[in-house]
Structures are given as structure tokens and as C-alpha cells.
Amino acid sequence: MKTSKIIMASVASIALLGTSACVTDPNTGEKKVSRTAIGAALGGTLGYLLGGAIGGNTARIIGAGIGGSAGAVIGKQFDDQIKELDESVSGAGVDVEEIGDQDAILVRLPDGVTFASGSASINPGFYTTLDAVADSLIKYPNSLVDVYGFTDTTGSDALNQRLSEQRAQAVADYLAARGVARSRLATQGFGERYEYLRVKTGDNVAEPLNRRVEIKIIPVSQADVQAARGN
Template sequence: MKISRILVSSTAALALLTTSACVTDPNTGERKASRTAIGAGLGGTLGYLLGGAIGGDTGRIIGAGIGGSAGAVIGKQYDDQIKTLREQTAGSGIDVEEVGDQEAILVRLPDGVTFARGSASINPGFYDTLNSVADSLVQYPNSLIDVFGFTDTTGSPATNQRLSEQRAQAVADYLIARGVARSRIETRGYGEDRAYLRVPTADNVDEPRNRRVEIKIIPISQEEVNQARGR
């Protein structure tokens, strides 16, 4: 699987654009370009998706005590987890997308719904949806979890950077409180960088697509566990 992840990096950007080009707005039923496809058009957006785990995976695998999944099993677990996540979050506005050749699962929490403008407090109305995500992470323990925070461009870059870090940590803390092992999770804030395109609303006013958090779930194989432990 390690070799497969390396080989697929050169083509995964195209796969993301072609396989996730459209999604359905849960509120209107309208088909629109997916946020992955929109983001990819801005250049370096895909780098953090196609790269490895934050800080590298060797130390994290050992620290998290991950057992890993056999090669024949990990693909099925990957497909099952995506299916479960999509079913459990249907209608919530969450996007659950495949990254590369079973390299990761990306869970995009809705723009402007997870957090209010300028806030790092999770909206209580979103708790049930996050509970479903946490339950899935507990059910499938052989993975590392990266949580990325983003902001819109309101405020100074320094303020937005700090806010993005706080948002990522708020989601990580919530998942931990719901039973996800702390040792599996790392966080990173990107501030107002890697912004999506601004899209016109019904009132023809540009709406920032950046008040969001993304959860990257990286499945770990038994081969990778063995490599991390020097076997």
C-alpha cells in the first residue's frame, strides 16, 4: 500500500476532479461543483490532501498503538467507512470524499454551519452530525486523523491563523470527548490560506467558503505498522 500511495500521487489530483466534480446541496437539491473541484482550481490546495499525515506517520503510528489492517482487509474497511459516513451524515451538508487510491478519506464540515463568523465554538445544532463522525472513527480504529481549520478573510491574517487553529482544536477536542483516542489526532490551522472560490449567493453577494474544518482520515495497513516498528 505504501508503494501504491507514492505512485498515485501524480494522478490523484485528476481523480479528485473527475470523481467528485459535483455534489447535491442538501438544502436545495441543486447540483453544484464539489468543494474539492473548486479548491483544486486554486493551485496548491491539494498538497495537504495528497501528502502524508501531519508530522509524518512513523512516530504517530507507534504512539497511537495502531494495530493496522491486513492488505486484503484495508480496502474493504475503507469502502465500508466511506459508505457508513455518507449514510450517517446524509442531508447535513457534510462532504465525504475519497482521496487518491484509498490514501485517505476527507470529511468536509459545512461552510458557515459548523462555526459562526469569528468564532471557534461549534454550533450546538451540529453536535449530532459530529457524533456520527466520531462514532465512525471509533468503529474503525486503524487510522490516523488530521484535523484542518480554515477561516474567511475577515480580520487580520494573524487573527485568522489563530482562529483556524482554535477551530481545528475545537473539533479534535469534541471527537476526543466522544471516545476517539487522542493519540490518533493531530491538528493544523491554515488561516485564510487555501481559500475556495467565492460563489455568488441568491442575492448576488459573494459568500466566503472558508469557515470550515476538514477531517482527513488516513487508513493504516499492517505493512505500515511493521515498517514503523522496524520489522
């Protein structure tokens, strides 16, 4: 295992995190280790997830022409969107989670289903799920969308980095083709870094799910828009 990777796969580490680091997937009933909880336990090592939008949000908000949501509305919209997303992808093995205190919604596309090993071509059987995600992004337009790509450890660092970027781009291209404004979308690849672990109910063994893409939906308020415009 390369030193550039975050090492989170040991059972001892999971035991130290405790049950507070686990959440239950409403679709499968499986327990999974919360990325947010792990990030806090490891001193913020998952800053890519807890930080802001790729490249900052000022230029992206202006470029996308986002109007923003009123403060009183944004909380309800967030709750509605995360609930509807969870229901629309039910049974597809997709994780839908809240990041922070309504800071973002994370949609994690499953390992080994979205892409074959060594491939950046989306499995056609997963189009319906991505259609549901695109529909949600169109229904709730006041957000920026970051798409992150990851790989397993097969192959060289350079190969995996490039493959992760291609996977993120493939998902972003699909969402754009389904009508999501391209200006809202940004992509980034992380290669084989940042393992994600799922712990099956009643089992202390964590299964790494690394051949995946994550879609981070960052709500934009009217205050964010005003700040971006310098008002």
C-alpha cells in the same frame, strides 16, 4: 485578496477546469468543485490535502498503538466507512469524499454552520453530526485523523491563523471527548488560505465556503505499522 491565498474564485478558472473538476453532493444535489481536481490543475497547490499525515505517520502510528488492517481488508473497510459516513451525515451539508485511490477519506464540515463568524465554539446543533463522525472513527480504529481549520477573509492574517487553529482544536477535542483516542488526532490551521468552492447545479458562479473544518481520515495498513516499527 492577499497574495498568500490561492486564487480559485473566478468563473474563468472554473471553465478551464471543466466538468471533470466537479462532483455532485449526494445530500444536496449541488455540484462542487473537487479539491483534488483543482489541486492537480494548479500544480499540486493543495499538497496539504494530498500529502501524508501531519508530522509524518511513524511516531503517530506507534504512539496510537494502531494495529493496522490487512491488505485484503483495508479496501473493503475503506469503502464501508465512506458509505456509512455519507449516510450518517446525510442532510447536514457535510461533504464526504475519497482522496486519491483510497489514500484517505475527507469529511468537510460546512461553512457557516459549524462555527459562527469569528468564533471557535462549535454550534450545539452540529453535535449530532460530529457524534456520527466520532462513532465511525471508533468503529474503524485503524486510521490516523488529521483535523484542519480554515477561516474567511474577515480580520487580519494573524487573527485568522489563530482562529483556524482554534477551530481545528475544538473539533479534535470534541471527537476525543466522544471516545476517539487522542493519540490518533492531530490538528493544523491554515487561516484564510485554500478556498473551497461549491457550484450550484446549472449555475456557473462558485460560492466560496471558507469558514470550515476538514477531517482527513488516513487508513493504516499492517505494512504501515511494520514500517513504522522498522520491521
